[in-house]
Amino acid sequence: EAGVVQSPRYKIIEKKQPVAFWCNPISGHNTLYWYLQNLGQGPELLIRYENEEAVDDSQLPKDRFSAERLKGVDSTLKIQPAELGDSAVYLCASSLTGVNTGELFFGEGSRLTVL
Amino acid sequence: GQSLEQPSEVTAVEGAIVQINCTYQTSGFYGLSWYQQHDGGAPTFLSYNALDGLEETGRFSSFLSRSDSYGYLLLQELQMKDSASYFCAVSAYNQGGKLIFGQGTELSVKP
Numbered sequence: 001e002a003g004v005v006q007s008p009r010y011k012i013i014e015k016k017q018p019v020a021f022w023c024n025p026i027s028g029h030n031t032l033y034w035y036l037q038n039l040g041q042g043p044e045l046l047i048r049y050e051n052e053e054a055v056d057d058s059q060l061p062k063d064r065f066s067a068e069r070l071k072g073v074d075s076t077l078k079i080q081p082a083e084l085g086d087s088a089v090y091l092c093a094s095s096l097t098g099v100n101t102g103e104l105f106f107g108e109g110s111r112l113t114v115l
Numbered sequence: 116g117q118s119l120e121q122p123s124e125v126t127a128v129e130g131a132i133v134q135i136n137c138t139y140q141t142s143g144f145y146g147l148s149w150y151q152q153h154d155g156g157a158p159t160f161l162s163y164n165a166l167d168g169l170e171e172t173g174r175f176s177s178f179l180s181r182s183d184s185y186g187y188l189l190l191q192e193l194q195m196k197d198s199a200s201y202f203c204a205v206s207a208y209n210q211g212g213k214l215i216f217g218q219g220t221e222l223s224v225k226p
Contacts, residue, residue: 003157004157031211031212033212033213040218040219041218041219042202042204042216042217042218042219043158043202043216044216045213045214045215048211048213050211055211056210056211056213091157091158095212096212097211097212099212100145100146100206100211100212101146101163101212102146102147102148102160102163102165102204102206102214103148103160103163104158104160104212104214105160106157106158106159107157108155108156108157109157
């Protein structure tokens with residue numbers, strides 16, 4: 001069974017440019033999460049989807065970040081315009097809805113460098 | 116609010132036992148999870164405790180005391196490949212499967 005797939009794995013852009021990250025969760029996992037991880041820190045939640053509905057986006061900086069999950073499967077996270085401080089790893093995770101086992105399945109992340 | 120504390124780094128030798136502690140303050144606490152992350156890799160799930168006591172999975176065990184808001188991850192028979200960052204994470208009622216992560220403990224295993 002395929003795990004959570006993210007792309008691109010690495011992205012280098014100049015500040016003020018836009019960037020987008022894509023995530024394909026594990027088949028059957030209706031809950032999808034985007035986390036941000038700075039170097040040497042733990043992951044921080046940006047947004048949580050249940051199916052196509054964003055049920056927790058309180059930590060998403062909405063002035064420059066947006067996310068969508070149009071058909072309740074794949075998701076895209078966009079930053080426009082990017083700032084130097086956005087350099088980080090963007091992790092996508094998925095889980096079964098309504099099952100709280102403490103287990104999220106993470107992708108390998110998209111590492112963003114803003115110059 | 117929610118906060119977690121764990122040591123920033125721990126060093127141990129191959130074959131030894133190491134314990135990584137985690138204290139938390141969480142409204143509506145539901146459970147404590149542990150994740151392992153190698154450099155450049157994905158966080159991977161190790162264990163989960165919702166009830167007090169010890170959970171054992173091979174060389175790894177995890178403990179929870181809800182009354183003390185405290186847990187630990189115990190790694191036995193350390194191997195070089197165990198060198199990684201270890202994160203505790205809490206889940207809370209009415210938060211779906213959302214996890215709040217600690218800052219991580221970097222474990223270095225020496226020969």
